[in-house]
Each structure stands twice: as C-alpha cells, then as structure tokens.
Amino acid sequence: MRRLGTVVPLALATTLLVAAPAHAGPQPTPKRPTAVGYGGAVTSVDADASRVGLRVLRSGGNAVDAAVATAAALGVTEPFSAGIGGGGYFVYYDARTGRISTIDGRETAPAAMPHDAFIDPATGEPYNFSPELVTSGVSVGVPGTLATWQRALRSWGTRSLARSLAPAEALARRGFVVDRTFHDQVVQNERRFKAFVPTRALYYAGGHAPRVGSVFRNRDLADTYDLLADRGLRPFYRGRLAGEIVRAVRRPPTTASTTLPVPPGTMSRRDLARYRAVDRAPTHVGYRGLDVYGMAPSSSGGSTVGEALNILERYDLGSLPRAEALHLYLEASALAFADRGAYVGDPAQVDVPLDDLLSDDFAAERACSIDPAHAADKPVAAGDVSSYDGSCAPSTPAAADRATDTENVETTNLTVADRWGNVVEYTLTIEQTGGSGIAVPGRGFLLNNELTDFSAVYDPADPNRIEPLKRPRSSMAPTLVMRDGRPLLAVGSPGGSTIITTVLQILVDRLDLAMTLPEAIAAARATQRNTAADLAEPAFVEEYGDALRALGHDVRTYEDIFTGTHEIGAATGIEFGPGRLLTAAAEPDRRGGGSATVLHPKRR
Ligand code: GLU
Numbered sequence: 001m002r003r004l005g006t007v008v009p010l011a012l013a014t015t016l017l018v019a020a021p022a023h024a025g026p027q028p029t030p031k032r033p034t035a036v037g038y039g040g041a042v043t044s045v046d047a048d049a050s051r052v053g054l055r056v057l058r059s060g061g062n063a064v065d066a067a068v069a070t071a072a073a074l075g076v077t078e079p080f081s082a083g084i085g086g087g088g089y090f091v092y093y094d095a096r097t098g099r100i101s102t103i104d105g106r107e108t109a110p111a112a113m114p115h116d117a118f119i120d121p122a123t124g125e126p127y128n129f130s131p132e133l134v135t136s137g138v139s140v141g142v143p144g145t146l147a148t149w150q151r152a153l154r155s156w157g158t159r160s161l162a163r164s165l166a167p168a169e170a171l172a173r174r175g176f177v178v179d180r181t182f183h184d185q186v187v188q189n190e191r192r193f194k195a196f197v198p199t200r201a202l203y204y205a206g207g208h209a210p211r212v213g214s215v216f217r218n219r220d221l222a223d224t225y226d227l228l229a230d231r232g233l234r235p236f237y238r239g240r241l242a243g244e245i246v247r248a249v250r251r252p253p254t255t256a257s258t259t260l261p262v263p264p265g266t267m268s269r270r271d272l273a274r275y276r277a278v279d280r281a282p283t284h285v286g287y288r289g290l291d292v293y294g295m296a297p298s299s300s301g302g303s304t305v306g307e308a309l310n311i312l313e314r315y316d317l318g319s320l321p322r323a324e325a326l327h328l329y330l331e332a333s334a335l336a337f338a339d340r341g342a343y344v345g346d347p348a349q350v351d352v353p354l355d356d357l358l359s360d361d362f363a364a365e366r367a368c369s370i371d372p373a374h375a376a377d378k379p380v381a382a383g384d385v386s387s388y389d390g391s392c393a394p395s396t397p398a399a400a401d402r403a404t405d406t407e408n409v410e411t412t413n414l415t416v417a418d419r420w421g422n423v424v425e426y427t428l429t430i431e432q433t434g435g436s437g438i439a440v441p442g443r444g445f446l447l448n449n450e451l452t453d454f455s456a457v458y459d460p461a462d463p464n465r466i467e468p469l470k471r472p473r474s475s476m477a478p479t480l481v482m483r484d485g486r487p488l489l490a491v492g493s494p495g496g497s498t499i500i501t502t503v504l505q506i507l508v509d510r511l512d513l514a515m516t517l518p519e520a521i522a523a524a525r526a527t528q529r530n531t532a533a534d535l536a537e538p539a540f541v542e543e544y545g546d547a548l549r550a551l552g553h554d555v556r557t558y559e560d561i562f563t564g565t566h567e568i569g570a571a572t573g574i575e576f577g578p579g580r581l582l583t584a585a586a587e588p589d590r591r592g593g594g595s596a597t598v599l600h601p602k603r604r
Pocket of ligand 1: 429431450473474476497
C-alpha cells in the first residue's frame with residue numbers, strides 16, 4: 001500500500017500528551033530570530049530544520065554535515081520552497097585552508113528541450129506563464145540538490161549522506177506541527193496541488209489543507225530518504241526513482257477532475273544520468289577593504305551584487321543621509337541589473353565576461369551615469385564590456401525592458417558555522433512556491449519548475465535563452481564577506497531576482513549604514529531591478545517614500561501593482577565577531593519568522 005502524507009489533529013497529539021507524556025506527539029519547536037553565542041550556529045527559516053543542524057554540530061559534525069542535514073530537514077518542513085526535486089548553490093569557507101569553494105547545483109534543461117519549448121504547439125502562441133508554464137512538465141529541470149549534498153559531503157564533510165539524511169527522515173516519519181506559513185502555502189496552491197493525484201494525496205489527504213497546529217507526516221518522503229541513505233544517489237539519477245521522475249515529467253499524473261492544462265516535458269533518464277553538480281570558483285570583489293565572495297554564473301548573484309558594490313564603493317555612503325544612500329543603492333542596482341540581463345547566462349553555453357563585470361574600471365564608468373541628486377529614467381542601458389576605461393561618457397537610455405521578470409519569490413536559505421571556523425552559506429529552491437506542483441508518485445517530494453527562469457521569449461542574442469542541457473540563469477546569492485582573510489559575514493536570501501537586492505541592501509545597511517546584522521535583516525526593503533518603479537515594502541515607502549520621490553524615484557509597494565501581500569526576501573546570516581562570538585540572525589517577521597540558533601550562548 002502506498003503511504004501518503006497524513007494529518008493528525010493536534011487535539012489527538014494533546015490527548016497522547018496527557019496519556020503518555022514520554023511519547024507525546026511532536027510539539028511546535030520554539031524559535032527566535034537572533035541568537036548570540038559560541039561554538040557553532042545554524043540559522044534557517046524553520047525551527048525544526050535549524051534544530052536538526054544544531055544537533056549535528058553538537059554531536060561533532062562540521063558545518064557541511066550540519067548544512068546538508070538542515071537542508072534535508074527543510075525538504076520536510078519547507079517542501080514548497082526546497083527539496084530533492086530542486087537545485088541550489090552552496091558556498092563553503094574552509095577554516096583550515098582558508099579557501100572559499102562553491103558548488104553549482106542548478107537544475108539543467110533536458111537534452112531534448114527545444115528553443116520553442118515555451119510555445120504551445122496547439123496554438124503556435126506562447127504559453128501563459130501562469131498557469132500553463134509554472135504548472136507543467138516543460139519547466140521541470142533535472143534536479144541538482146542531491147548531487148550537491150553528495151558533492152559537499154565528499155569534498156568537506158565528515159559524515160556520510162546516509163547519516164546526514166537520518167534526522168530529516170525521522171522528522172518526516174514522526175511529523176512536525178503545521179504552522180501558518182505551511183498551511184497558507186498549501187491553500188495558495190490548492191488548484192495546482194489538486195491537479196495531480198500524488199500531490200493531492202500528500203497535501204489534501206483529508207480533503208482540506210493541513211490545519212495550523214496539526215501534525216503533518218510524510219512517510220513517502222521518509223522512505224525516499226531511507227532509500228537514498230541505503231543506496232546512495234543511484235536510484236535517483238539512474239535507477240527506479242529516475243524512471244518515476246521521467247514519467248511524472250513526461251506524463252504528469254493529473255487528476256481526472258482538473259481543468260488545468262499541464263504541458264508535458266521532455267526529460268529522459270539519460271538527462272538524469274548525466275547530471276553533475278559543478279565546482280566553481282567564487283566571484284570576488286573588494287569592498288572598502290573587505291573581500292566579498294559570491295556565486296558565479298550560472299547564478300547572476302555574485303556578479304550582480306559584486307558589480308553594484310563596486311559602483312557603490314565610489315561613494316561615501318556612511319556620510320550621507322540614509323535616503324540619499326538608498327538612492328545610490330537603487331541606482332547602482334538598476335545598472336548592475338542592466339548588465340546582468342545583457343551578459344549573464346550559463347557559462348557552459350555563454351561567454352560571460354565575468355572579469356569585466358567585476359572590474360573596478362567598468363564600475364567607475366557605470367557609476368558616471370548616476371546623478372546623486374536625481375534618479376535615472378529606467379530601464380537604463382547595459383554597459384559595453386568590450387570598451388571601457390573608467391572614464392565618464394554620456395549614458396544612453398535603454399530601449400525597453402529586455403524581458404519580463406518572471407522569476408518567482410520562493411526559495412530558502414541557510415547559514416551554518418562550526419567550532420572549527422568553517423562556514424556554509426547555502427540557497428536552495430524548487431523555484432515557485434510548490435515548484436511545478438507535480439509530486440513524484442509515492443515518493444513524497446515535489447518537482448521544481450526552475451526552467452521558467454529561462455527568458456520567456458527566445459532571442460539568440462539573449463544569454464539566458466533556452467538551450468538544451470543549459471542551466472537557467474539564477475539570482476541566488478549566497479555571499480561571504482571576509483576581513484583580513486577571516487569570515488566577517490555570511491548572508492543569503494530567497495526571493496527570485498529580489499535575492500540580489502536583498503543581499504545588497506543587507507550588506508549596505510550592515511557595512512555602510514551602521515546597522516547590526518539582525519537590524520539589517522529586519523529592515524524594510526526596496527528592490528530596483530532596472531524597472532520604471534522601485535518596488536518596496538510598505539514600511540519602506542512610509543519611511544523613505546517622500547525623500548526618494550523628491551529625488552525622482554517612483555516608489556511603489558507591491559500591493560500598488562499586484563494583488564495580495566508580498567514580502568521581499570527571507571534572509572538568514574551569521575556575523576563573526578571578536579573572540580569567536582557568533583551572531584546568528586533570521587527574519588523576525590517575514591515568512592512567519594525564522595530560527596537562529598547557537599551551540600553555546602556563553603563562552604566556555
Ligand atoms: N528561481 C530563482 C533563482 O534561481 C529562485 C527562486 C526564488 O527565490 O524564488 O534565482
């Protein structure tokens with residue numbers, strides 16, 4: 001019999017608590033957004049996941065062991081943002097060697113993905129982005145998360161994949177208490193989740209979304225983790241599970257009652273078998289005497305954050321009134337986004353001029369077009385990486401947006417430090433909240449829809465055009481800031497292309513504008529991605545809207561333009577203070593608040 005996700009009412013758990021306290025059902029795990037202490041730290045969006053990571057550290061595991069265990073637990077408790085059906089980017093600082101390494105675990109396009117994959121063959125017209133593309137086999141990329149975990153553990157971990165999966169397997173089997181975020185994410189996805197037999201069985205088992213306070217178990221996922229613990233990656237990339245993934249992509253297991261059109265994809269077993277997580281050199285820029293390392297393409301995170309920092313380094317932000325500094329942050333971000341759009345794609349298929357994008361001369365030339373007293377008309381044009389010398393030339397406005405921004409805003413991020421001084425900053429995703437909506441039958445996890453990160457319209461000149469076997473351009477920006485060769489800050493966030501501006505704003509707030517890391521993570525955010533308006537959270541508009549409008553900005557909230565409320569990012573980070581003091585920080589409010597933990601609150 002296939003075992004499915006089950007929901008146990010909390011009332012029942014409470015009864016059990018009274019009857020047999022020693023075997024009480026799962027209780028909500030307490031959480032707090034900031035923790036200060038020593039010996040190791042884990043911070044993520046979820047209390048159960050952070051606790052799993054902390055236990056690994058406590059029992060002698062290192063930061064990589066703990067990061068993989070935490071990520072596997074997020075696959076249980078945050079299955080709509082992350083899991084083995086998706087991909088991500090892993091950044092690691094090794095205290096012994098002083099080296100920073102990164103793994104690109106991005107999903108890849110199948111070999112048979114045609115250039116016109118986003119065109120409906122029935123009509124010859126582009127599919128609607130939603131619902132057709134986001135809920136489809138077309139948008140499922142070959143998952144990279146498991147390959148990333150294996151690669152990280154083999155390179156720097158001290159524990160096996162089996163041991164690292166064990167706590168998450170137990171969590172999936174024992175269950176966890178459903179919080180408001182989990183419940184709401186299921187409800188938001190009701191139509192999509194009810195469109196697939198296995199997804200409906202997982203998340204609408206009782207005919208309704210798991211209730212807040214109930215205990216949710218995912219035995220299928222526990223069994224899948226068990227299988228992987230026993231047999232390694234083989235079943236997933238070459239074995240039975242591979243066949244099941246391919247079948248779900250090519251013939252999505254839709255329910256008889258759904259009216260959603262679900263275009264099928266082209267993934268093959270060969271695509272899964274040839275998947276590799278790729279080691280990459282990190283991006284690097286100097287910033288006010290610090291060294292900032294990030295994720296190189298296929299993500300645009302490191303190059304775009306890095307270019308914007310190079311531009312901003314030309315201004316003494318700390319001496320300016322905050323609104324003027326924010327103006328420069330928004331302008332630098334627009335310029336860096338223009339260049340990201342023009343030049344960044346998967347380096348396996350596109351010649352990305354990374355050195356130029358991160359050159360101080362290029363930044364100096366880009367900075368020339370910023371008027372400290374007035375916002376530029378946007379979109380601004382990309383710079384010319386083939387000819388620049390750092391001198392000022394008149395700037396040219398761009399014709400129009402290169403493409404609509406269709407990156408979604410759900411993903412998750414975690415940060416870990418251990419007693420030896422190793423650090424992991426890891427962002428992972430299945431793209432849209434709930435990914436493609438397609439769960440692999442009987443396996444308890446959702447498949448991503450990451451290929452929607454390719455540009456919607458095929459243009460041979462676009463570095464992010466669809467190509468077979470290509471990785472769609474990401475914005476994930478796991479970032480490490482070093483001072484004198486030692487970690488100062490590690491930070492990252494979800495949020496689609498707002499990841500870049502979230503990380504950038506946190507760095508500016510922390511490094512230039514006198515905020516602590518927890519303050520910088522909590523601060524109201526704005527995002528400027530080379531669009532006519534700056535989009536901002538309501539608190540940001542309230543505080544800086546007038547001052548920025550006086551500088552020519554069109555500042556709007558998401559709510560002014562879209563329906564529903566919209567958070568920008570859900571960051572986590574760790575600051576490394578004097579005397580090995582760790583300040584672990586997560587969101588106080590966004591996405592229900594995150595969970596920062598440290599091993600020892602007091603120095604030992
Ligand atoms: N697909 C996005 C990216 O790779 C991440 C998804 C998100 O954060 O919402 O940049």
